[in-house]
Amino acid sequence: MLKGYSRFLDIIEKIEKAVLAVSVAAMIIIMVYQVILRYIFSNANAWSEELARYLFVFEVMIASAIAVRKNSHLQIDVLIGRLRPKAKCVFTICSTVVGMVFLAFLLMYSIQLVKTGGTNTSVGLQIPMSVPYLSIPIGTILMLLASVEVILKNIEQLKEGRAKQ
Numbered sequence: 606m607l608k609g610y611s612r613f614l615d616i617i618e619k620i621e622k623a624v625l626a627v628s629v630a631a632m633i634i635i636m637v638y639q640v641i642l643r644y645i646f647s648n649a650n651a652w653s654e655e656l657a658r659y660l661f662v663f664e665v666m667i668a669s670a671i672a673v674r675k676n677s678h679l680q681i682d683v684l685i686g687r688l689r690p691k692a693k694c695v696f697t698i699c700s701t702v703v704g705m706v707f708l709a710f711l712l713m714y715s716i717q718l719v720k721t722g723g724t725n726t727s728v729g730l731q732i733p734m735s736v737p738y739l740s741i742p743i744g745t746i747l748m749l750l751a752s753v754e755v756i757l758k759n760i761e762q763l764k765e766g767r768a769k770q
């Protein structure tokens with residue numbers, strides 16, 4: 606079961622990385638465009654700065670899911686490095702469960718935000734605010750999916766008695 610789930614997440618991660626590559630490139634192009642308009646032609650527009658900001662938020666949410674899966678999120682390495690392999694697994698499982706509780710609340714409230722954001726429009730792009738707000742539940746779902754894999758892998762390591770050093 607874990608292998609199939611990991612293969613599914615491998616496909617999702619490839620899609621995430623492709624989306625990140627395209628969105629980072631787009632954000633850079635938009636920012637260069639904005640700088641040229643502002644400092645060379647003394648003419649700025651609101652949509653480019655707003656779009657770059659929304660792309661950045663979306664990128665952070667997507668990249669956070671990848672970081673959760675790779676177990677490279679913020680943690681106290683000095684403390685974790687001193688733990689024995691089994692204790693590391695238990696600690697990782699516990700901290701991931703706590704993170705998932707937070708993500709569940711974040712998902713619940715971000716869905717409400719998306720629902721209520723449809724009544725407002727952005728100033729520069731003139732799109733419903735629910736569109737940029739979608740980055741939060743999308744990223745949260747991806748982080749939850751990655752968290753499940755982290756827990757399953759650590760449980761498997763504990764069962765096999767081969768906790769990683």
